[in-house]
Amino acid sequence: MTKPEHRDIGFTLNGEEIRFSGTGTERLLDVLRYRLGLPGTKEGCGEGECGACTVHLDGVPVNSCLILVGQVRNRRVDTVESVAPEALVELHTSGATQCGACTPGVVMTARFVIDHPGLLERASVRQLMAGNLCRCTGYDGIIEGIAEALRQEETSP
Secondary structure (H helix, E strand, O other): OOOOOOEEEEEEEOOEEEEEEEOOOOEHHHHHHHHOOOOOOOOOOOOOOOOOOEEEEOOEEEEHHHOEHHHHOOOEEEOHHHOOHHHHHHHHHOOOOOOOOOHHHHHHHHHHHHHOHHHHHOOOHHHHOOOOOOOOOOOHHHHHHHHHHHHHHHHOO
């Protein structure tokens, strides 16, 4: 059996061009956490069901546990580390976050919803957040926090 060939893999990560050597067959989640030192993206289920590992790929939320790093070559990846802490303070103050396991995925999905308010013409915040599982909050705090963030976005200059 031959070893997989290592290649130079480059992509934009949180606004910076990066390159590293790899086979392209590692999960994006593992590369982000263990090779690039960004522990904010969490592994929950490893099967694309819980949303804890959600990142943005070219601006769209994806489960990084289902993406091979070779698939992000020459693309843009944004992780929870790219989100300004004050940007989603409503999630924290509304009681939306507790143990922290789901928080990064919730933040990334919420950021997408807040940045694309037109989605709410076709679906509710609750429906848009359905891919993010949380064992602690019961979801009401998450939904209320996003709704408050949306209201603030509407009133900001």
